[in-house]
Amino acid sequence: MPKPIFVAATRQHTGKTTVSLALMKGLKRRFERVGFIKPVGQQHIPVKNEAGEEIRVDKDVQVMKEYFALHHLNYADMSPVIIPRGYTSRYIDGDKSMYEAQVEAIQGAFQRVEDSSETVLVEGTGHVGVGSIVELSNARAAKLVGAEVVLVANGGLGKAFDELEMNRQLFAQEGVPIAGVVLNKVMPDKVDMIREKMGKVLMERWGVPLLGAVTDLPVLGRASLHELQKVLGAKLISGEKFSSLDYNLTDAFLVTTGLRRFLNRAFQSNARKVWKRPLFVTHSTRDDLVLGFLAHHQKMMSKQGGQFDGEDDWAGAMVVSTGTSAAWPDVDADHADEPEALLPYLKEMAAHTDAPILVTNLGTMDSLTQIKGHTGKHNIHAIARLEAAIEHYEPQINLDALLQ
Numbered sequence: 001m002p003k004p005i006f007v008a009a010t011r012q013h014t015g016k017t018t019v020s021l022a023l024m025k026g027l028k029r030r031f032e033r034v035g036f037i038k039p040v041g042q043q044h045i046p047v048k049n050e051a052g053e054e055i056r057v058d059k060d061v062q063v064m065k066e067y068f069a070l071h072h073l074n075y076a077d078m079s080p081v082i083i084p085r086g087y088t089s090r091y092i093d094g095d096k097s098m099y100e101a102q103v104e105a106i107q108g109a110f111q112r113v114e115d116s117s118e119t120v121l122v123e124g125t126g127h128v129g130v131g132s133i134v135e136l137s138n139a140r141a142a143k144l145v146g147a148e149v150v151l152v153a154n155g156g157l158g159k160a161f162d163e164l165e166m167n168r169q170l171f172a173q174e175g176v177p178i179a180g181v182v183l184n185k186v187m188p189d190k191v192d193m194i195r196e197k198m199g200k201v202l203m204e205r206w207g208v209p210l211l212g213a214v215t216d217l218p219v220l221g222r223a224s225l226h227e228l229q230k231v232l233g234a235k236l237i238s239g240e241k242f243s244s245l246d247y248n249l250t251d252a253f254l255v256t257t258g259l260r261r262f263l264n265r266a267f268q269s270n271a272r273k274v275w276k277r278p279l280f281v282t283h284s285t286r287d288d289l290v291l292g293f294l295a296h297h298q299k300m301m302s303k304q305g306g307q308f309d310g311e312d313d314w315a316g317a318m319v320v321s322t323g324t325s326a327a328w329p330d331v332d333a334d335h336a337d338e339p340e341a342l343l344p345y346l347k348e349m350a351a352h353t354d355a356p357i358l359v360t361n362l363g364t365m366d367s368l369t370q371i372k373g374h375t376g377k378h379n380i381h382a383i384a385r386l387e388a389a390i391e392h393y394e395p396q397i398n399l400d401a402l403l404q
Contacts, residue, residue: 001119002403004110005179006147008124008138008171010163013375015184016152017060018220020123021378021386022393023150023402024068027119030403033072035117036064039106039141040125041082049075056082059379060123066380072116080109081136091134099135103144106136110145122147128167139174148179150402155186155213157197168206180211180402188215212397219388222246223376225317225356228279231374232319232360232367237347239356242308244381245277245315252279252319252371254364259288266316267296277315281368284322284342284359291346293318297355317356319371325363 005023009016027034041058049055057079064070065078081102091098114120122145124130124138131137142149149171153160160183168178181202186194191213199210226243229236236243255262266278282289293316300314308315322340342359350357360367378386 004120004147006122006142006149010153010167011127026399031118033117035113035120038123044082077109077112080105128170139170142176143174152182155183182212185216186213209401214396217392226381234358234360238350242356254368255282281319284340298353319358321364323361325365
């Protein structure tokens with residue numbers, strides 16, 4: 001059996017999970033039963049285990065198990081330790097038994113995964129030092145399962161290598177070897193140069209290969225309406241069939257103009273740009289803008305024969321804010337927490353047209369800030385994005401060099 005492969009990143013949002021997806025796809029081509037475990041999880045979700053009971057696991061575990069049909073694995077073994085709110089404080093005030101329980105949970109779960117698999121892929125959490133406060137950094141977790149590490153960093157030379165070296169030192173302290181490096185989000189016009197230069201320095205100084213220099217995939221910077229529901233604490237009151245579509249968060253706009261200007265700038269063919277999947281943010285008191293959006297949606301669905309998920313199809317969505325933004329200077333403090341409900345008539349219209357409308361209690365400015373600041377993450381509801389990521393990444397990562 002090959003040694004376990006531990007995927008770690010130099011920082012958050014480097015594409016660690018995407019690289020893990022690509023490696024899992026490659027391993028599935030070579031082995032019938034591939035194991036997966038995320039020893040320490042921070043962002044966890046409820047799932048039904050094999051007995052039909054609800055348990056909480058790391059969100060990436062659900063993606064791996066369901067997308068790759070890892071039926072030979074149990075959910076509990078794939079996500080042995082999760083860090084809920086308040087866990088760190090309890091750990092600091094606790095005794096040594098908490099650490100021993102963590103170690104036992106990880107090593108026991110890993111052994112069961114390994115026993116039922118031909119090879120095992122392990123995914124870390126955040127950057128290499130994450131988890132150190134509870135004595136379970138990525139480096140420590142990798143040591144506990146006897147893995148070799150694939151380090152993922154964002155593309156470049158100097159800055160990327162500096163980050164790689166700093167993170168490598170943490171693994172070195174635990175005696176964990178680096179098996180290879182993947183550079184992510186490399187500028188297309190610099191791929192060949194990066195492969196040559198970084199490949200040379202890694203081999204000369206570390207004796208490990210550059211496994212891949214992967215160009216950016218714009219779709220991974222987008223978010224589905226399903227994700228935005230959670231980000232905004234919103235409810236999708238209509239247009240459920242649009243919930244898995246990916247929306248470019250740079251195409252999110254706060255609409256405060258009059259209806260005529262809104263219709264002209266957002267929808268007319270003579271506009272400087274026609275957005276296929278815009279995200280309009282407006283307040284629930286702007287009944288005219290909501291009606292204008294609903295009318296245009298109905299028109300476009302009729303024109304497109306009900307189609308909405310093609311590359312050239314229009315599929316705009318609207319976020320309706322019913323509250324007030326925290327920093328808005330003219331808010332009456334006595335009424336700041338009283339949301340302005342969307343009119344029942346407009347809710348009926350939304351249901352009739354089946355337009356994608358999200359309603360949130362946040363204010364418009366806070367809603368837009370949350371949208372713009374969100375980083376899209378993989379989830380089992382966004383299959384098209386998962387497939388696009390795997391198709392893009394897998395051919396650009398040299399798994400054979402890793403398995404040698």
